[in-house]
Amino acid sequence: xxxxxxxxxxxxxxxxxxxxxxxxxxxxxxxxxxxxxxxxxxxxxxxxxxxxxxxxxxxxxxxxxxxxxxxxxxxxxxxxxxxxxxxxxxxxxxxxxxxxxxxxxxxxxxxxxxxxxxxxxxxxxxxxxxxxxxxxxxxxxxxxxx
Amino acid sequence: xxxxxxxxxxxxxxxxxxxxxxxxxxxxxxxxxxxxxxxxxxxxxxxxxxxxxxxxxxxxxxxxxxxxxxxxxxxxxxxxxx
Numbered sequence: 001x002x003x004x005x006x007x008x009x010x011x012x013x014x015x016x017x018x019x020x021x022x023x024x025x026x027x028x029x030x031x032x033x034x035x036x037x038x039x040x041x042x043x044x045x046x047x048x049x050x051x052x053x054x055x056x057x058x059x060x061x062x063x064x065x066x067x068x069x070x071x072x073x074x075x076x077x078x079x080x081x082x083x084x085x086x087x088x089x090x091x092x093x094x095x096x097x098x099x100x101x102x103x104x105x106x107x108x109x110x111x112x113x114x115x116x117x118x119x120x121x122x123x124x125x126x127x128x129x130x131x132x133x134x135x136x137x138x139x140x141x142x143x144x145x146x
Numbered sequence: 147x148x149x150x151x152x153x154x155x156x157x158x159x160x161x162x163x164x165x166x167x168x169x170x171x172x173x174x175x176x177x178x179x180x181x182x183x184x185x186x187x188x189x190x191x192x193x194x195x196x197x198x199x200x201x202x203x204x205x206x207x208x209x210x211x212x213x214x215x216x217x218x219x220x221x222x223x224x225x226x227x228x
Contacts, residue, residue, distance in 0.1 A: 018157035047155055049157075051153060051222070054201055054205075057204055079227065090228075091227075094168055114227045114228040115225075115226070115227055117206070117227075118227035119153070119222065120226060121153055121154035121222065121225065121226055123154070132155050132223065132226075133226045134224075134226075136221070140224070
């Protein structure tokens with residue numbers, strides 16, 4: 001299990017390859033990457049604030065839950081904070097399981113929980129100014145399916 | 147003495163990322179009422195509690211949580227990770 005919270009950009013390929021190489025016995029690896037969406041060039045940058053200390057603990061607890069529930073062989077979450085621009089990777093999730101159903105389900109579970117239960121806050125900076133991104137009701141509702 | 151942290155727009159409204167608070171309050175809600183009575187910026191920041199969440203010693207909690215033994219409180223809007 002690996003949880004990485006950092007400001008720096010990460011190398012998706014290198015992290016994915018290292019994760020796959022370490023997942024002995026896996027028959028399926030799912031990776032998800034979240035990018036900064038640039039709505040028709042309107043977004044100048046995204047700033048992500050987080051709660052050092054709680055962030056790492058909250059994510060580790062989610063990963064523990066996912067590992068146990070889907071009998072994962074391994075799982076990894078990488079999440080950035082600080083300033084980034086459109087097209088940059090914000091975060092990634094990787095899960096390794098014997099079969100694909102477990103790997104997909106665990107990755108979705110982790111994504112749903114990261115959205116609403118990991119202490120990150122996004123602020124969008126555009127030509128019109130800066131605005132905090134509001135939490136979405138359907139992100140909260142998505143947790144109910146688990 | 148409790149270390150109180152604020153994040154996102156709450157931090158901007160309070161005007162500080164963290165501060166040490168001395169209070170007689172026994173619950174999170176009691177502390178919020180105490181702060182709101184002290185200064186307008188707190189009344190503004192804590193005006194709508196449905197828009198806020200609280201973590202007690204870095205665990206998500208509720209406004210009726212007790213403060214006995216608590217070292218760190220954090221207030222913030224709903225999280226927008228992922």
